[in-house]
Amino acid sequence: GESVGLHLPTLSVQEGDNSIINCAYSNSASDYFIWYKQESGKGPQFIIDIRSNMDKRQGQRVTVLLNKTVKHLSLQIAATQPGDSAVYFCAAPWGRNTGFQKLVFGTGTRLLVSP
Amino acid sequence: GAVVSQHPSWVICKSGTSVKIECRSLDFQATTMFWYRQFPKQSLMLMATSNEGSKATYEQGVEKDKFLINHASLTLSTLTVTSAHPEDSSFYICSATPHDRAWGEKLFFGSGTQLSVL
Numbered sequence: 617g618e619s620v621g622l623h624l625p626t627l628s629v630q631e632g633d634n635s636i637i638n639c640a641y642s643n644s645a646s647d648y649f650i651w652y653k654q655e656s657g658k659g660p661q662f663i664i665d666i667r668s669n670m671d672k673r674q675g676q677r678v679t680v681l682l683n684k685t686v687k688h689l690s691l692q693i694a695a696t697q698p699g700d701s702a703v704y705f706c707a708a709p710w711g712r713n714t715g716f717q718k719l720v721f722g723t724g725t726r727l728l729v730s731p
Numbered sequence: 732g733a734v735v736s737q738h739p740s741w742v743i744c745k746s747g748t749s750v751k752i753e754c755r756s757l758d759f760q761a762t763t764m765f766w767y768r769q770f771p772k773q774s775l776m777l778m779a780t781s782n783e784g785s786k787a788t789y790e791q792g793v794e795k796d797k798f799l800i801n802h803a804s805l806t807l808s809t810l811t812v813t814s815a816h817p818e819d820s821s822f823y824i825c826s827a828t829p830h831d832r833a834w835g836e837k838l839f840f841g842s843g844t845q846l847s848v849l
Binding site: 625657658659660661662705710718719720721722723724 | 735737740765772773774775776777780822824826838840841842843845
């Protein structure tokens, strides 16, 4: 089945730096990926998504890069702010014909932003 | 945007008692809702898919008799943890979408329920 994992459990950065959070996936048939942000004691919040026909997608201060050759994606946060401190998950739909809703989540990376 | 409300946000109960968690879609109808469980410093694990008007579909390893799911209306799904034990202590999160097969930005999560079983 699908597995989605992250390389590092914790990433510590200084305020204003750029952050890069990585994620690897195992199913080469995966065609859609989502990044979520989860603050302590809250549910996940959608950040950005990307489909497999794209290599890059940009949002507000965030960029997701997809490398299908090595089955890797990354989330880049520009000018990281203390409010960005949270756990970040990548996720991908599980199984076929389930839409996007049945998701498998990666293990998560905790981003710590110090002033 | 769409809002998914989860209640209670935290609950403490004695071992052996049952606890009910509610998940409501406030401004949309959700034919399908999903229940996840999250242990400390771990990822979200899908427990079951809640289908309005029919039986829930449980993931492998999830006891359906212990985690009772009822989706009696298009705006409400409930998860009941029966005969709770300390190992059931976890953060439970629901999700829902106003579309059958929408993309990620249309999937909304509740704020979660922290269950602590003494």
